[in-house]
Amino acid sequence: MEEPKLTTAEEKADQSLRAPGTKSEQTRQRILNAAAFVFSRKGFSRTRLSDIAKVANMKAGSLYYHFSSREELTAEVMSLGVNYTFRTVQNRLENLPPQTDSITRLRTAIETHLLCLIERSDYARANTKLSGQVPRNIQVRYDASEAEYGQIWRKLLRDAVADGSLRDDVNMSAIRMFILGAMSWSVEWFKPENGPAASVARDFSEMVLNGLRAQDR
Amino acid sequence: MEEPKLTTAEEKADQSLRAPGTKSEQTRQRILNAAAFVFSRKGFSRTRLSDIAKVANMKAGSLYYHFSSREELTAEVMSLGVNYTFRTVQNRLENLPPQTDSITRLRTAIETHLLCLIERSDYARANTKLSGQVPRNIQVRYDASEAEYGQIWRKLLRDAVADGSLRDDVNMSAIRMFILGAMSWSVEWFKPENGPAASVARDFSEMVLNGLRAQDR
DNA sequence: GTCTATAAACAGATAGAC
DNA sequence: GTCTATCTGTTTATAGAC
Numbered sequence: 001m002e003e004p005k006l007t008t009a010e011e012k013a014d015q016s017l018r019a020p021g022t023k024s025e026q027t028r029q030r031i032l033n034a035a036a037f038v039f040s041r042k043g044f045s046r047t048r049l050s051d052i053a054k055v056a057n058m059k060a061g062s063l064y065y066h067f068s069s070r071e072e073l074t075a076e077v078m079s080l081g082v083n084y085t086f087r088t089v090q091n092r093l094e095n096l097p098p099q100t101d102s103i104t105r106l107r108t109a110i111e112t113h114l115l116c117l118i119e120r121s122d123y124a125r126a127n128t129k130l131s132g133q134v135p136r137n138i139q140v141r142y143d144a145s146e147a148e149y150g151q152i153w154r155k156l157l158r159d160a161v162a163d164g165s166l167r168d169d170v171n172m173s174a175i176r177m178f179i180l181g182a183m184s185w186s187v188e189w190f191k192p193e194n195g196p197a198a199s200v201a202r203d204f205s206e207m208v209l210n211g212l213r214a215q216d217r
Numbered sequence: 218m219e220e221p222k223l224t225t226a227e228e229k230a231d232q233s234l235r236a237p238g239t240k241s242e243q244t245r246q247r248i249l250n251a252a253a254f255v256f257s258r259k260g261f262s263r264t265r266l267s268d269i270a271k272v273a274n275m276k277a278g279s280l281y282y283h284f285s286s287r288e289e290l291t292a293e294v295m296s297l298g299v300n301y302t303f304r305t306v307q308n309r310l311e312n313l314p315p316q317t318d319s320i321t322r323l324r325t326a327i328e329t330h331l332l333c334l335i336e337r338s339d340y341a342r343a344n345t346k347l348s349g350q351v352p353r354n355i356q357v358r359y360d361a362s363e364a365e366y367g368q369i370w371r372k373l374l375r376d377a378v379a380d381g382s383l384r385d386d387v388n389m390s391a392i393r394m395f396i397l398g399a400m401s402w403s404v405e406w407f408k409p410e411n412g413p414a415a416s417v418a419r420d421f422s423e424m425v426l427n428g429l430r431a432q433d434r
Numbered sequence: 435g436t437c438t439a440t441a442a443a444c445a446g447a448t449a450g451a452c
Numbered sequence: 453g454t455c456t457a458t459c460t461g462t463t464t465a466t467a468g469a470c
Contacts, residue, residue, distance in 0.1 A: 024435075043350050045262035049464065061465080062436045070464065132405050133260045133350055170420045177406045178399040178421050185398025188349050195388050203387040204395050211428025241453075266446065278448080279454045287446065 028066045031056045033122065035077045040125035040187065044074070044133040074130070075138050081127025082145045085116045090152065102160035103209055109156055110205040111198075114183045118190040119197040128184045153180065167214045179208055245283045248273045250339065252294045257342035257404065261291070261350040291347070292355050298344025299362045302333045307369065319377035320426060326373055327425060328418040331400045335407040336414040345401045370397065377429075384431045396425055 034055035038047050049070055053060040067073040092112045093105060100108075116124040131139070131146075153176050160166040182204065194200060251272035255264050266287055267277040284290040309329045310322060317325075333341040348356070348363075370393050377383040399421065411417060 027435080045350055046352060048462090058435095059437060060463085061438080061467095064465065065435060068465095129349070132346070133262055135263060170423070171412050171417055174407075174411050174417045174420060175424060177403070177411075178424070181402025181405065182395040182399035184405075185402050186394070188398065188401075189394045190391075194391050194394075200388060200391045203391060206387070207392060207395070207428035208424065209428070210430075211424035211426070213427075244453080265444095275453090276455060277446085278456075281447065282453060285447095 024066070027056075027058075031058075031063060031066055031073070032077060032080065035073055036081070036122035036126040039074070039077060040122045040129055044130055049073075071135070071138055074134060075141050077123060078127045078130055078134070078138070078142050079145070081121070081123035081125075082142050082149065084121050085113060085124045085127070086145065086149045086152075088116050088120075089113050089149075093152075102156070102163050102165050103213075106156050106160055107205045107209060109153070110179065110183070110208060111201040113180075114186065114201040114204060115197055117183060118186050118200065125187045128187045131184075150176075150180075164214055166212045170212070175212065241283070244273075248275075248280060248283055248290070249294060249297065252290055253298070253339035253343040256291070256294060257339045257346055261347050288352070288355055291351060292358050294340060295344045295347055295351070295355070295359050296362070298338070298340035298342075299359050299366065301338050302330060302341045302344070303362065303366045303369075305333050305337075306330050306366075310369075319373070319380050319382050320430075323373050323377055324422045324426060326369070327396065327400070327422040328415075330397075331403065331418040331421060332414055334400060335403050335417065342404045346404045348401075367393075367397075381431055383429045387429070392429065 031052065035052045037055055038051050042051070048060075049063055050060040052073075053063055056063075063073070067076070089109050089112045092108050096105060096108060117128060127142075154173075157166065157172050157176055161168045161172060166172075190197075190200070248269065252269045254272055255268050259268070265277075266280055269290075270277040270280055273280075280290070284293070306326050306329045309325050313322060313325060334345060344359075371390075374383065374389050374393055378385045378389060383389075407414075407417070
């Protein structure tokens with residue numbers, strides 16, 4: 001279901017997505033994978049526990065041996081999703097050479113985030129799709145992570161404005177949301193037929209960065 | 218609930234949103250407005266008929282005098298939403314001077330579409346938010362309108378590439394979805410505190426158009 | 435651990451009084 | 453036209469056999 005092709009650094013960050021030894025743990029994992037798969041495609045209201053169970057090759061009632069409620073299962077999928085994207089982007093940024101310029105850092109973040117969504121992870125897609133659809137008590141659980149993740153983006157943009165790479169005469173807070181939103185919405189439309197993920201990601205980052213680049217005038 | 222500030226041309230296009238004479242029609246309208254209001258904020262699964270009824274100052278059961286089912290009500294809200302945005306954008310484009318250049322046309326479409334979402338219409342927001350959340354049998358009803366609307370955008374971009382205003386070396390189909398997606402996602406975050414709608418819209422269109430502009434080199 | 439069968443909960447839909 | 457009360461259907465959740 002998931003073919004992450006992760007680098008070593010990310011494999012470590014991604015341990016939570018892997019099944020430890022026991023059979024029970026593996027099944028739990030299979031259920032989570034199934035849930036991420038279905039949620040990312042159908043959203044919250046169109047997803048029944050029986051849909052998830054079917055993909056996981058079991059009956060709906062059996063899910064309760066592994067999860068106490070639908071809410072619990074949903075929350076865990078979402079949590080894995082935010083964390084996956086968060087850590088993957090953070091990792092890529094940390095692995096860049098120390099003096100990497102602010103534009104390259106931004107480009108890296110954009111393309112990595114987008115690739116998580118369109119190419120890598122049902123969890124990332126599920127989290128994005130579910131955000132804004134799930135009951136409030138689920139949503140609040142990961143609001144903090146989302147906010148923390150947002151800080152990375154704030155900083156990336158702030159730094160690029162500060163060093164003169166990006167123009168300083170725009171509402172960067174709104175622009176940040178447009179950038180993240182454009183990527184989020186990819187969950188609704190991206191399919192492999194739309195082209196190689198890497199090239200789609202590159203076209204997007206080019207548009208954004210050229211569009212915001214400070215003019216020398 | 219709705220303060221459209223429409224030009225004459227758009228008022229005409231917007232007749233369906235206005236209440237004709239009878240009391241029953243007015244109530245029906247009040248319910249639709251309430252539904253658009255709630256749906257646009259809570260999405261499909263978090264919205265109960267009782268929530269809509271409350272905003273419309275009535276009890277849930279009474280809704281059935283005006284609508285045969287939740288599905289019917291939802292479908293009508295969505296239909297009004299697509300049509301509103303569709304016609305508003307189309308109208309603005311038609312009212313441009315005939316020789317308007319392709320970039321200005323594109324900018325007009327982008328800013329108009331975005332303003333429909335962030336400033337003007339609960340119906341536009343509801344439709345956007347609900348898309349991808351509602352049951353399939355509702356979704357299919359307006360798939361055709363959405364596709365037709367997409368054609369406007371295809372043409373705008375195609376024309377701008379054809380006359381050399383926009384670069385021709387990108388996957389314009391993906392770019393189109395990124396642009397529309399960025400705007401769609403505004404439903405999730407835009408609040409008046411984010412700044413004047415017109416200026417936010419301008420910042421966005423500037424980024425996009427500068428980002429895609431053909432380089433003279 | 436997973437199944438089948440069943441209970442409980444909920445929200446949409448209907449009936450009939452006013 | 454709108455209300456209250458009730459019914460129905462669906463889905464989550466539980467019990468108990470295997």
